[in-house]
Every structure is written in structure tokens, then in C-alpha cells.
Amino acid sequence: MINDNLRIMVVEDHPFQLRATQCLLESYGFTHLTTSDCARNALQHMFRAEQPFDILLCDQCLPEVSGIDLIKIASHQGMIKQAILLSSLTSNELSELESQAILNELPLLGYLIKPLKQCELRQLLKLIP
Template sequence: MQENKFSILIVEDHPFQLIGVQMQLNRLGFFRLAAALDASEAREECARRNEPFDLLLCDINLPGTDGVALTCELAEAGSIRHAILLSGRDEEELRALQRTLSARGLPILACLPKPLDQSALMRALEADGSFRLVEQSD
């Protein structure tokens, strides 16, 4: 499988879900992944890099802060180019949140329900146009 060049920071406080997201991204050809269990670890990952992550995949409900605040912080610092937020909230609430955050100028590609659906993730990435996904062969 061809590897995508995009770097992705995943912030998820549930280790099982974090591993699941990493596996889904690997199946899509994304291997330049960094993982964080909370906002502090995410900040450390960003500080280690000389360039921004192409994508932040972030749980909205994090210990000590929330994913929206972390996304704002990392976007303002120039540490991320795009973001997708994940939550157990219902889809209508997530669509409203996406509209609100986009109107505020945040680089939000989508707000998606958990558990992450690979098809929904692919649609969000492809809609932006800058993420070219690797074709899958089963």
C-alpha cells in the first residue's frame, strides 16, 4: 500500500478508541501519525515538530480541557492545518458545532460522531480536496 505524506495528530483520551482510529487511518494509507491521550501530550507533540500537522483528529471531551479549546489553541499557534472533531453527541448537534466553528474561522473539516466511521472520515477528507486518499484493494 502506498503511504500518504500527510501528518496527523490524534487526541483521544480512551486508549482503545485511540488505537481504533490509528488502525482505521493505517488502512487508508496514513502512517505519519502521532498520538496523545490529553491536551498536554498534544501540545508536547506539536512542540517537537518543525512544521504543523496536516490534520488534528480530536475528541471533543478531553480531561482538563475540551477539544474545541485545544483546536483553537493549536490553530492559533500554527501547529495544525486542519481539524476534525469527534464526539458522542448527536449528528445534528455536531453539524451545528461545525457551522459555528467554521464561521469563527477555525480550519474545521468536520465534526463527526464516535465511534469514528471510516466512510464519514473519507468524505470529510475528500471534501477538502487537499487529502488524496490511497485506493483500497480488498
């Protein structure tokens, strides 16, 4: 069973995509969402949070820093427990990023190709220990 009470940080630089992802997550039953349109603001939210976010769901192609680098920073600072990349990159490109995450021991559950689909998200969330 998936925990719908997960605290999720969503980082997406395109306003429409950010709002669409937020709406989809809410329609799936996730209510503890924090959203940010850039890595800098996301890090500020995470730094101020009383506890680590359960999931960092972020776009790979952010203007300030890549999604994988944001995961690295947040993970090394203890601000997240797990992460999921959300992107429109090809499956091969995302698989390469997933390999990099494994080599760097990052808590990446996997990746999702935009647009977000509930069944794929729930499959990744089942991997949470």
C-alpha cells in the first residue's frame, strides 16, 4: 500500500508543468505538497523544513542546476529521503542519469517521463523502504 501522506517537494521551472504536476498529485490523493519553480527556492524550502521531505520530484532540466545535481545537494544535506526525476528526455538519457545516481549512491527511486502518469508514479513509490 502506498502512503498518501508522503511529504513531496516538486521542482519544475515551467509554470504550467508545475501546476499540472501539482494538480495531478493532488488528484492522486497526495496532499502534503510543496512546490518550487527553481532549485534555489526548493533548497530554501528544504533547508527550513523541520524534517526531510519523503520525496523530491524534480525536473532534470532546470536552468540553475540539473535535477540530478539538486538531488545530490539535497541528499548530502539530509533534506530528502528519496527522489524521482521527471523529464521529457529520452529513456536512454534518463537511464544514463539513473546509472550516475547509482554510482554516486543517490537515493533515486527512478525516473518518470512527462506527462506524469499515476500508475508509473505508484510503481516507483512501491520501492520506498
